[in-house]
Amino acid sequence: MMADRHDELLRLLRSRADWRAEELAERLEVSTRTILRDLNRLRDRGFEVSAMSGPGGGVHLEPSSVMVTSQLAGDDVVALVLSVAIAQSMPWMPFASGANDALAKIEASLPFGRARQLQDLMMRILIGKPSSASMRREGRIDPLLARVFETAFSQQHLLGFGYHDRQGNRTQRVAEPHGLLVRAPMWYVIAWDTNADEQRLFRADRISSPHILADQFVPRPHELLRDIAPDASAHFVR
Amino acid sequence: MMADRHDELLRLLRSRADWRAEELAERLEVSTRTILRDLNRLRDRGFEVSAMSGPGGGVHLEPSSVMVTSQLAGDDVVALVLSVAIAQSMPWMPFASGANDALAKIEASLPFGRARQLQDLMMRILIGKPSSASMRREGRIDPLLARVFETAFSQQHLLGFGYHDRQGNRTQRVAEPHGLLVRAPMWYVIAWDTNADEQRLFRADRISSPHILADQFVPRPHELLRDIAPDASAHFVR
DNA sequence: TTATTCATGACAGAAGTTGTCAGTCATTGT
């Protein structure tokens, strides 16, 4: 959404005194024109954005400018919790323990219904030990996959994709993405394979051309996940 | 713009306990359908909007769902930002991109002074590529270290510790912890070694019995960090 | 039951957003 970009833009402007419009454009992955338009909208909203032309010039936000009141959306909280969980799957990172406090505060202030909903999602996510050394050399993960998985996972849609196994056989799959197993830096889809009619783990970097199917699935009770947890010496997020 | 109407709508909802969708529609000069859509959008954004059907029913905004972010302390935010940065140093994690939006919202609603202070800390943290495979087998990191480092780092105290290098020589060090380099799951103290009078990287798992000294140090301009960044193919947190 | 009120889906038309391109104006260094 556009509002998100404005928040992001404000954050950048506050984080450093001077920016060139082009830099901002690169950061936010939009054209320079759009940035200039956004800056005007911020001005309309009452922020004091000054700018200097020419070499050494740039855009600058007056620190005194107004404050924004924003809200964390449901997805935002999921993303935060997951990120923190991943970071903490590594031992003894500085500042990592503080993140729990932060999350606790955030969760505490969530309305009940939303907290419940969040909990349901979290119950489907497992954090395992960081993956083994050899995994480092394996193939890249399809940039599309993350996004496609996100929606299929959280909206309970069937997921179609191509999969190549250890032997290099490429097959076409349709699966119900019930869970997510993270073994940094790799991750797996915990799924029910509707072709083979059995539970399966699909490794992210072996998935190609993922797409969401129209059909939805019924979230199974946690049998699937319970089976996997001890195997991968994994634990639920919270 | 639509965001303006949302603000107006929130103002109305806050100004009176109960509204009928149609009333709101009249006030804002849009159709009832649009109001209902707007209410859903507010719900997506994390506001608790309850509604009752039937005569005497109406729409109601839970007062509790107003501000989430204001209670987060500075350290909390540092922890969050760092965790997200670490999580994102891994490729194509699902939900990871959403975390940026969340952080943007949090930072946007931080008071300026605090935002500035946060930025200063962030400028001293580098995220590098995940560390190499062989590192996995190395020794554990002293459980105390994370906490000790946190305070020394953020309060600019000298750090004393024992260090054993590759050859196994164990030496006693006193250093100024200017920066933090994360190469998950390992991390390094970017420091000025006051014994040798030179810039050094200290690997976390080689540090033993760390302790904070009374003396403080002056945070150097970012020369130190700049030198290291390209070496470790690292980037600043934000 | 009936009237009221929120809720959702579909669809066409209205409105807004974006990138590209062409060009202006201000500033800096040579």
Added chain:
DNA sequence: ACAATGACTGACAACTTCTGTCATGAATAA
């Protein structure tokens, strides 16, 4: 004076999103 840089603006087509209308359902109160 001139070239280079970089903020700004306008116009337009492609695209996306929003809006109103209509139909329908579901919950609630009298």
